[in-house]
Amino acid sequence: MKKNRRLAGMTVISSLLAAVLLGGCSGGTSVESGDGAGDNSAETVIVGTGNAYEPYCYLDENGELAGYEYEVLKAVDELLPQYEFEYVTSDFANVLISLDAGKIDIGAHQYELNEERQEKYLFSEESYTTYITYVTVAVKNGEVQSLDDLQGKKMQVKTGSNTTYILEKYNEEHTDNPIELVYVDNSTDEEIITGLQNGVWDATVVTKRDADKWNYAYGDGADVVKQVGAPVATSFTYFAFARDNTVLQEAIDGALKELKESGELSQISVDVIGGDYTEGE
Amino acid sequence: MTDIFSWNRFFDNIPKILPYLSVTVKIVLFATVFGIILGIITAIIRINKIPVLNQIMGIYISFMRGTPMLVQMMLVYYGLPVILEGLFQWNINRWDKVLFVYITFALNQGAFLSEIFRSAILSVPSGQSEAGYSVGMTRIQTFKNIVLPQAVRVALPGFGTDFIGLFQNTSLAFLIGVVDVMGRAKTIGTATKHVIEAYIFIALLFTVVSIVMQLGFFSADKKLNYKNEVSV
Numbered sequence: 001m002k003k004n005r006r007l008a009g010m011t012v013i014s015s016l017l018a019a020v021l022l023g024g025c026s027g028g029t030s031v032e033s034g035d036g037a038g039d040n041s042a043e044t045v046i047v048g049t050g051n052a053y054e055p056y057c058y059l060d061e062n063g064e065l066a067g068y069e070y071e072v073l074k075a076v077d078e079l080l081p082q083y084e085f086e087y088v089t090s091d092f093a094n095v096l097i098s099l100d101a102g103k104i105d106i107g108a109h110q111y112e113l114n115e116e117r118q119e120k121y122l123f124s125e126e127s128y129t130t131y132i133t134y135v136t137v138a139v140k141n142g143e144v145q146s147l148d149d150l151q152g153k154k155m156q157v158k159t160g161s162n163t164t165y166i167l168e169k170y171n172e173e174h175t176d177n178p179i180e181l182v183y184v185d186n187s188t189d190e191e192i193i194t195g196l197q198n199g200v201w202d203a204t205v206v207t208k209r210d211a212d213k214w215n216y217a218y219g220d221g222a223d224v225v226k227q228v229g230a231p232v233a234t235s236f237t238y239f240a241f242a243r244d245n246t247v248l249q250e251a252i253d254g255a256l257k258e259l260k261e262s263g264e265l266s267q268i269s270v271d272v273i274g275g276d277y278t279e280g281e
Numbered sequence: 282m283t284d285i286f287s288w289n290r291f292f293d294n295i296p297k298i299l300p301y302l303s304v305t306v307k308i309v310l311f312a313t314v315f316g317i318i319l320g321i322i323t324a325i326i327r328i329n330k331i332p333v334l335n336q337i338m339g340i341y342i343s344f345m346r347g348t349p350m351l352v353q354m355m356l357v358y359y360g361l362p363v364i365l366e367g368l369f370q371w372n373i374n375r376w377d378k379v380l381f382v383y384i385t386f387a388l389n390q391g392a393f394l395s396e397i398f399r400s401a402i403l404s405v406p407s408g409q410s411e412a413g414y415s416v417g418m419t420r421i422q423t424f425k426n427i428v429l430p431q432a433v434r435v436a437l438p439g440f441g442t443d444f445i446g447l448f449q450n451t452s453l454a455f456l457i458g459v460v461d462v463m464g465r466a467k468t469i470g471t472a473t474k475h476v477i478e479a480y481i482f483i484a485l486l487f488t489v490v491s492i493v494m495q496l497g498f499f500s501a502d503k504k505l506n507y508k509n510e511v512s513v
Binding site: 046051052053054058059060061063066088089090091094097101102103186188189190191194217218 | 372
């Protein structure tokens with residue numbers, strides 16, 4: 001009797017898990033958007049973005065969504081009368097999972113391209129920000145001068161990020177003495193800075209503008225972090241869509257192109273991020 | 282590095298965080314009301330050992346009590362839409378996120394409360410029911426007039442502990458993006474680059490609410506105490 005119950009329990013749990021996993025594969029096909037071009041009324045498009053990456057996507061003083069992703073998409077939406085954008089926020093790791101599950105139509109969270117991502121999602125052809133990342137350490141850290149110096153040391157990374165993907169690949173090639181990746185999700189900037197200074201982690205990887213932002217916010221005039229070595233990645237960021245949603249992707253590419261040509265995208269970048277990071281740095 | 286703690290920021294945060302207590306309270310209320318209903322039904326099924334349903338409820342309870350709440354929330358948020366779409370062609374993917382949180386917490390509470398209710402009802406000696414039947418009361422009358430009043434008294438402390446635990450657990454809701462007090466603290470941290478003041482305020486807030494609730498349950502417990510009735 002007892003054994004039976006346990007067996008049944010395991011069946012239920014494993015079928016639930018299977019359902020979730022299957023959802024990950026089939027979710028893309030259940031997205032209905034992108035087919036409603038003939039409709040008179042504007043079609044609602046759900047944009048999924050983050051809530052903890054200032055100044056790209058965060059909640060402002062009043063708890064309202066703000067940031068570069070939002071401003072760019074707002075400008076895109078104005079150019080596309082056939083769509084009406086709605087925004088939902090979650091933490092970074094849940095944005096792409098939500099895209100898998102068909103909960104959102106567009107993922108916007110400074111996404112760089114990599115092989116793994118491109119297999120699963122469709123990305124805009126047009127980029128909208130540069131993304132050049134460096135190894136970033138506490139100012140007092142004199143040991144680390146490059147990525148290779150971090151072998152055997154602790155590095156703070158975020159689940160599902162492109163940096164994590166690159167470093168996991170790096171570790172596959174350096175199995176003898178890999179970098180110890182510490183997966184920390186949902187950490188605020190202040191927690192990362194404190195962790196770097198206390199030696200909880202030896203390094204993290206961010207863009208120059210993120211490091212500048214930290215030095216400005218926490219440095220009190222001095223620097224708290226510094227960036228070392230060659231770029232870990234030199235790339236651009238793109239919006240993510242479900243694999244089959246080419247209609248929406250093409251519409252957004254068109255709008256992005258228009259915004260670039262009119263200089264409006266650069267203007268948004270200057271206004272929100274504090275510099276033009278749309279084409280190069 | 283700038284000051285890690287500042288009283289100014291602490292007091293600035295209070296009006297920003299406090300309104301989000303309503304999100305937390307709504308989750309607690311929703312989970313408690315539906316949890317009680319679900320808990321009573323489950324307890325009745327389990328006590329009367331209704332075949333098939335009894336086994337299903339046994340699995341449900343051990344799943345809800347034996348897996349992390351975060352896993353349950355992810356399964357409801359991502360898994361439930363897949364199941365409903367497969368079975369009934371319902372697309373609930375675009376529902377408001379907070380509904381998935383309500384469902385998770387109600388299901389979780391139902392399981393925990395059903396065990397509290399079941400043990401409370403079973404704690405009333407069978408002689409009490411027999412006494413009821415012997416004076417000609419029906420089963421329902423006996424349960425309502427004799428067993429239930431005694432069972433409530435037994436269930437109350439357990440229910441109180443569970444309720445306070447539920448209140449704290451709601452902070453998980455932010456992990457799927459529902460902004461409650463915990464979420465608001467994090468987002469303030471992102472916007473202002475300072476999070477410690479918000480965390481400290483939340484710690485105080487949760488402590489105060491817990492103490493108030495504990496006092497409430499304590500006085501309710503006292504009111505229901507045997508001695509009062511005997512002395513009347």
